[in-house]
Amino acid sequence: MAVEHPPAQTGTHAGGQTVPRAGEQTRIHNIGYRNYDGPRLGRAYARRSLYSQSLRGAYGLGRSAKSKVLPMILFVVMCLPAAIMVAVAVATKMDDLPVDYTRYAVIMQAVIGLYVAAQAPQAVSLDLRFKTIPLYFSRPIETADYVRAKYAALASALFVLTAAPLLVLYVGALLAKLDFTDQTKGFAQGLVSVALLSLLFSGIGLVISAVTPRRGFGVAAVIAALTISYGAVSTLQAIAFDQSSTGAVPWLGLFSPITLIDGVQTAFLGASSAFPGGIGPSSGQGVVFALVTLGAIAGCYGLLMRRYRKAGL
Amino acid sequence: MLGQLCGVTTAVVRATTVEGVTVIATESLSKRFPRVTALDRLSVDVGPGVTGLVGANGAGKSTLIKILLGLSPATEGRAEVLGLDVATKGGTIRERVGYMPEHDCLPPDVSATEFVVHMARMSGLPPTAARERTADTLRHVGLYEERYRPMGGYSTGMKQRVKLAQALVHDPQLVFLDEPTNGLDPVGRDEMLGLIRRIHTDFGISVLVTSHLLGELERTCDHVVVIDGGKLLRSSSTRDFTQTTTTLAVEVTDTDEHPDGTRALRDALHARGLEIHTGGGLPGAGHILLLTAQGEETYDLVRDTVADLGLGLIRMEQRRHHIAEVFKDGDQQAATQDGQDGPDVRKEAVGHGG
Numbered sequence: 001m002a003v004e005h006p007p008a009q010t011g012t013h014a015g016g017q018t019v020p021r022a023g024e025q026t027r028i029h030n031i032g033y034r035n036y037d038g039p040r041l042g043r044a045y046a047r048r049s050l051y052s053q054s055l056r057g058a059y060g061l062g063r064s065a066k067s068k069v070l071p072m073i074l075f076v077v078m079c080l081p082a083a084i085m086v087a088v089a090v091a092t093k094m095d096d097l098p099v100d101y102t103r104y105a106v107i108m109q110a111v112i113g114l115y116v117a118a119q120a121p122q123a124v125s126l127d128l129r130f131k132t133i134p135l136y137f138s139r140p141i142e143t144a145d146y147v148r149a150k151y152a153a154l155a156s157a158l159f160v161l162t163a164a165p166l167l168v169l170y171v172g173a174l175l176a177k178l179d180f181t182d183q184t185k186g187f188a189q190g191l192v193s194v195a196l197l198s199l200l201f202s203g204i205g206l207v208i209s210a211v212t213p214r215r216g217f218g219v220a221a222v223i224a225a226l227t228i229s230y231g232a233v234s235t236l237q238a239i240a241f242d243q244s245s246t247g248a249v250p251w252l253g254l255f256s257p258i259t260l261i262d263g264v265q266t267a268f269l270g271a272s273s274a275f276p277g278g279i280g281p282s283s284g285q286g287v288v289f290a291l292v293t294l295g296a297i298a299g300c301y302g303l304l305m306r307r308y309r310k311a312g313l
Numbered sequence: 314m315l316g317q318l319c320g321v322t323t324a325v326v327r328a329t330t331v332e333g334v335t336v337i338a339t340e341s342l343s344k345r346f347p348r349v350t351a352l353d354r355l356s357v358d359v360g361p362g363v364t365g366l367v368g369a370n371g372a373g374k375s376t377l378i379k380i381l382l383g384l385s386p387a388t389e390g391r392a393e394v395l396g397l398d399v400a401t402k403g404g405t406i407r408e409r410v411g412y413m414p415e416h417d418c419l420p421p422d423v424s425a426t427e428f429v430v431h432m433a434r435m436s437g438l439p440p441t442a443a444r445e446r447t448a449d450t451l452r453h454v455g456l457y458e459e460r461y462r463p464m465g466g467y468s469t470g471m472k473q474r475v476k477l478a479q480a481l482v483h484d485p486q487l488v489f490l491d492e493p494t495n496g497l498d499p500v501g502r503d504e505m506l507g508l509i510r511r512i513h514t515d516f517g518i519s520v521l522v523t524s525h526l527l528g529e530l531e532r533t534c535d536h537v538v539v540i541d542g543g544k545l546l547r548s549s550s551t552r553d554f555t556q557t558t559t560t561l562a563v564e565v566t567d568t569d570e571h572p573d574g575t576r577a578l579r580d581a582l583h584a585r586g587l588e589i590h591t592g593g594g595l596p597g598a599g600h601i602l603l604l605t606a607q608g609e610e611t612y613d614l615v616r617d618t619v620a621d622l623g624l625g626l627i628r629m630e631q632r633r634h635h636i637a638e639v640f641k642d643g644d645q646q647a648a649t650q651d652g653q654d655g656p657d658v659r660k661e662a663v664g665h666g667g
Contacts, residue, residue: 033453033516036446036484040408040437049434064422064463130420135479138382138412139435140404 047145050136054153058119059160067122074115075161078108082165086172097173097183101190102271104169105162105197109258112201113226115161116154120205121218123154129213133308147304154202162194189269197261200293201226203300204257210307229256234276241276250281254292263289335393336361336487336519337381342390344376344543351376353543354390359521363513365530365537366523373543374523375415378489381521382407395486408437411480411488411518415495418476421465425456425475428464429482436483443482450478453516454508470501477508481518488512490522494529506533563602563615566625574624575600581618587611 053062059075060068085098105112127133136146170187174180208225209218233256240248253259253275265271267286272278281289337359344352351373368374379385381394383403392399394406419428426447433443451460454474459467464475473493480488493509494502510533512518524530530537531551539546563578571577579589579602590603606612612629619626 034449035517036438036442038442039439040483041439042408042437043404045439046435046437049431053431053434062423062427067422126420131414131416131418132420134412134414135418135432136435137384138407138410138414139432140408140437141435142404 043140043142043145046139046141047149050141050146050149051153051156054123054150055156058123058154058157070118071115071157074111074118075164078111078115078161079165079168081108082168082172086168086176089172089178090176094176096178097169099169100271101166101169101186102193102265102269103274104165104190105194106258106262106274108162108165109226109230112158112162112197113223116158116201116205116226117219117222119157120154120202120222121209121212121215123150124206124210125213125215125218128210129215143305143308147301147308151202151206151301151304154206155198158198158202159195162198163191166190166194186270189265189271193261193265193269193271196264196293197258199297200257200261200300203297203304207300207303207307210304226257230258232256233259237276241279246277246279249275249277249279250285253281254289257296260289260293260296264293334361335359335396337364337392337394337521339377339392340390342377342380342392343388344373344380344385345388351543352380352387355540355543355545356390357538357545357548359536359538359548361513361519362535363509363520363522363533365527365534366521366540367525367527367530367537368523368540369525372525372540374540375491376543377540378412378491378521378523381489382410382412408483409486411483411485413476413480413488413490413493415491415523417472419464419467419472422463424462425451425460425464425467425471425478429475429479432479433482438483446482446484447478450482451475453511454478454481455504469496470498470504473497473501473505474508477505481512481516484516485518487519487521490520492523492525494524494526502529509533561604561606561611561615561629563604563619563629564600564627565619566627568623568625570623574622575602577622578602578619578624581622582615585614585618587614 056062057067059071082104088094089097099107127136133146137143141149166187170183173183204225205222208221209215212218212221233252237249237252237259240246240252250263253263259275262271262274263281264286266273266275266280267283267289271280273280335358337357339355339357341354341356342352343350343354355373355377366374366377376385380387380392381399383394383399383406386400395409397406399406429447429451430443433446434440438446451457451474454477456471456474456478459471464472467475473496477490477493480490490509494505497505506529509520509522512520513535522530522534527537527539534551536548536550538548565574565578567574582589582602582604587604604611604615615629616626
């Protein structure tokens with residue numbers, strides 16, 4: 001690299017010259033091409049890389065400052081009530097936390113819905129809109145890897161969002177010297193519940209946003225799907241309750257994501273139902289709720305696979 | 314002249330057999346969609362070096378690349394890339410080749426560095442290696458300080474460089490470049506072509522580059538494959554007809570002994586078995602002899618003959634043919650289809666083929 005005269009197109013001077021006019025970059029440029037003979041970690045590693053990149057992206061990490069704002073605000077909003085409850089519980093020496101672990105997500109469902117609506121399109125619409133997909137599929141990973149990585153990433157991001165306040169509650173409960181066994185059991189049940197919720201909500205969010213390359217449409221459609229279904233179901237439940245046809249109340253809960261989760265945790269995770277009159281599904285009905293929940297998650301995965309099978313080059 | 318050339322360019326897989334290695338091989342490869350036949354029994358071998366894949370829009374170039382990447386099954390026939398069957402070894406192939414798509418594929422809110430690092434990891438490079446290779450590769454394609462800025466603000470030329478960098482970052486053995494000069498101005502186009510040449514000469518990576526412009530591949534490629542309507546029109550080394558079979562133009566002085574030196578030389582060369590043409594209708598053509606150089610010995614023969622006759626040799630130069638002329642042989646049946654291309658731009662329009 002000493003006395004080399006680089007071709008005109010580089011527009012630089014030879015590295016050996018004493019006048020460092022173009023600085024470091026000039027000298028570096030004269031290093032020739034180096035081949036790579038290190039390890040190639042293959043498909044599973046690429047899938048993990050896509051997962052971690054998408055997970056970070058769901059909180060705006062590695063993206064512009066602007067895209068960090070919303071997820072971070074939502075995260076704080078999600079945790080703040082938990083922190084306040086804990087503070088109150090510790091200060092006033094309560095016997096129990098004001099809100100059950102399993103109930104917290106149901107109360108905060110608007111924030112969760114907003115987060116899914118903002119981040120699901122972020123995860124998939126951008127790749128569609130800027131046609132980055134072909135770059136992925138010209139590499140070792142395949143459709144299934146892409147779908148799994150994206151699904152897992154958004155579900156994990158949502159789990160972080162929903163489990164963090166539960167952790168705050170749990171730590172606070174222990175600090176307030178509440179009953180350890182009781183709290184741990186409640187915390188564990190809460191975690192299972194929000195894990196299910198994360199899978200279900202992120203699946204629905206991804207399926208909707210993968211349809212359109214336009215992020216705005218995706219955001220609106222996810223919000224609409226979550227709020228309209230919940231609004232309709234809770235209205236119908238209220239009507240059914242008023243007309244004393246209480247048998248119909250739990251069944252109606254099957255038709256919106258959050259009431260579905262509510263039903264499952266009422267039946268199996270010791271939660272008290274948020275349905276009108278607290279009429280949750282019985283254990284028998286709970287099996288149906290669980291099956292529908294799992295079916296919906298599997299269905300979302302299947303739809304995503306179908307969506308991307310043709311989205312190659 | 315054209316008639317004589319068509320005989321020379323029929324040797325199909327010359328370049329590959331010389332090198333003894335085949336990078337891409339297809340065997341009666343067909344791809345049929347419900348309403349279109351994208352590829353029709355395409356058999357072609359491609360060796361190392363820079364290979365141009367030329368065809369009009371819709372000729373089947375992108376379909377061929379998709380099949381070669383193992384992303385789309387062929388309807389019939391088979392293909393191998395780097396000795397691996399595309400039908401069964403797609404993943405392994407994609408680990409060893411790079412692909413630069415024709416269209417935009419860059420998210421605007423990410424910097425080139427971050428994007429290429431991510432793509433390097435998607436190709437299986439460990440994090441540290443991905444960072445190092447990204448820095449190297451972006452420098453090699455000519456992106457410096459701007460690589461830390463979001464790509465939304467890049468010019469078309471810079472975007473093309475990032476697209477090229479992401480195809481090269483994992484040091485593949487072969488890259489597919491789909492219309493890399495699309496949308497570039499003449500200077501950017503020349504720079505891109507120079508870069509493509511360097512991918513092979515400096516980086517040692519074989520290149521398959523598509524274009525609908527034959528003229529620009531002429532300077533860049535070692536080998537050109539022309540397809541039209543999914544059929545192979547021709548596959549030949551650019552050397553075959555731009556060097557080995559060069560037409561020589563010879564001009565000599567007249568002397569007292571030979572008042573018409575041109576005629577004397579023509580007769581003398583004819584006597585030694587060389588085919589001579591006059592220079593056609595151009596001004597001064599009567600003084601120029603055109604003959605086909607079969608190799609080095611033709612040059613010696615002309616020199617010796619001129620010396621024997623005692624004539625002064627004014628010039629002996631290669632008339633380099635444009636590839637387009639060769640592909641416009643009368644024996645190619647493909648009808649002229651691009652009506653909007655006038656005769657003066659036919660050199661650039663491959664769709665003609667015949």
